[in-house]
Amino acid sequence: MTGTTIPREDHGRAPDAPLRRKPTINDVAQLAGVSFGTVSRVLNNAPDVSASTRERVRRVIEDIGYRRNRAATALVTSRSTSIGILSDGSPRFGPVGTLMALENVARNKGYATTVISVQKPYEESVQGALDSLDDTGVGGIIVIAPLVEMAAAVWNASCRLPLEMIAAGASSTPNVFTYSENQELGARLATQHLIDLGHTDIAHFAGSMDWFDGRVRKRGWEAALRDAGLKPGLCVEGDWSPRWAYETALQLVREARIPQAIFAASDHTALGLIRAFAENGVRVPDDVSVIGFDDIEGSDYFLPPLTTVRQGFTGLALMSMEVLIGAMEGRDVDRTPIAPALVVRDSTKPATS
Amino acid sequence: MTGTTIPREDHGRAPDAPLRRKPTINDVAQLAGVSFGTVSRVLNNAPDVSASTRERVRRVIEDIGYRRNRAATALVTSRSTSIGILSDGSPRFGPVGTLMALENVARNKGYATTVISVQKPYEESVQGALDSLDDTGVGGIIVIAPLVEMAAAVWNASCRLPLEMIAAGASSTPNVFTYSENQELGARLATQHLIDLGHTDIAHFAGSMDWFDGRVRKRGWEAALRDAGLKPGLCVEGDWSPRWAYETALQLVREARIPQAIFAASDHTALGLIRAFAENGVRVPDDVSVIGFDDIEGSDYFLPPLTTVRQGFTGLALMSMEVLIGAMEGRDVDRTPIAPALVVRDSTKPATS
DNA sequence: GAAGATACCGTGAACGTTTACGCTAGCGAT
């Protein structure tokens, strides 16, 4: 019986009649012996109320557990304290990490978040999701759009509200925040790491070109090689999955075309790739260096522990929230990109030659 | 330049004056030449409207893009169309999977979801989170509480609203839905699989006992062994992390106490464990069979591909949403637990003896 | 001691809905 540590008696909820009427501003006013206007003033920290009254009202509020009704407030002010998040439905590492971070930041800033996720086909689902979000009374929307197709759908959709898109590599427009610079930088970092190790034949197991992330990471790899005066190595484009990487790597093994080093577009990609090598006696990092991207949970316990690149989701979330809330409140915020970090572990090693 | 496939011109949003006034029910009424009451009736599919009028109103609604103001509706009806989700802040596989599934189900049922995540210390954060959720006007709350401590905090918190907790192993009370049966069943399934393979010395690398999941999975392991007349093997309790599993397994290797088979409480645990073995020449599954739990993304590409147990998040979400919405609407729904599935891959193998 | 200023507080209207109720026109039955 595992439940024994939990006090089952005496918990506060049961005694509460569920759904008893919520106290209103009028209840407070009556109890405090003032008018509802005064209560409203103390709620909003408005002036024109004496210290003693303010205190008295505060105490009543505390006592009866009054909480202001957001629907009523939203109705009359027509400004809201919640923001909508539109996300791709896939439970992938990047999007989910961003999502969690966004929620956290929003709450710290006093905003509630409403999340809606969409699936393909985006052209059909996005507009509806945006509308639903609008319906719920959010004051602004952040879109997490890792897929190019989804971003396009968002562009084509119409939306009254301030909207901001987190889409790596989409060029910035007035209402699109982009963190492309960082991902490309991350890819450069990864590639540069391999270059620094003395490798010259550096392949890329790219992600899906349907994803901004895939496109941008590839671009970073190309750029790093170009800047180093190296000619581009093998590049295969996949779908991020371990399966694809596995099979593609198998092919390479069969054809004996194994490069010196590989920049895998994601840790999951690296996973499949490493397995294919391991099964065929190709040692990582002795025979081939592999670097991933994401630093997913557990990547430090891959075989071998994976060298990879970590992005700062919280930094990104903080930044984009700042921008959106700024837009909602009519302010303007500057957008400094966030830098990713190289995490060196055991899957990469200096060139032997 | 990756952005070229995206039409940058002619997207619908820019032309819209951002934040132009939303049309109201009165605008519709005027355009349709009826009173707002009639419009309200067609909005709510109420009777007492002639077919022709209904049609005319519908067309106006469509034309001017009217959408009902949820704040106003919520204010007057005091019933809401959104539900709150309280989740543990950790981006772990189980909680996140459940979260995504919940959102999906809710939306299909016409409800918006507001997510709030809390961190330790729960005793302090949970009540506030519950209140915030209440503030946003949700009609009910689902708590994803994998941690015993968090569940306890929820129990001790007070909440006016229908509340339902997804907590494996917490005993069911009127407002707590539990899927413990399933997880225990999953653990039994895993252990039974090892037993069927002919193993008799079956260890358990347990998860954290702070988690319901950890407790319940351990319980399932014990039960399966007991039912098979086997005496319990080694059981070590950890924290789900690959790191802990790695170090603990290392210890086992040093002491030459490697069991025949191991039921790892999670795939991440299995990951660390397998690495420790691999580094020390202990072969999986030849020398030791390993089975995980979760079927996380990529577990089919571990070295070796991991035999594991998969839970149905969507089934769970569907079920608990059904129950909550039932509670919100005053109905009662039966609660049939969802069965987990064994996924057999390469990390387990018949006993050689 | 009157006039103006100031601090504090109450009041009414509005926000966009829903809901209960009331009204009218048309129709069938008497």
Place this chain on the structure above:
DNA sequence: ATCGCTAGCGTAAACGTTCACGGTATCTTC
């Protein structure tokens, strides 16, 4: 012709706030 009934529609009030005004006292200031 009258009555009652019903279908279809309009109206008022209410939901819980915010906000712009107004109204009192009290306090200066001469």
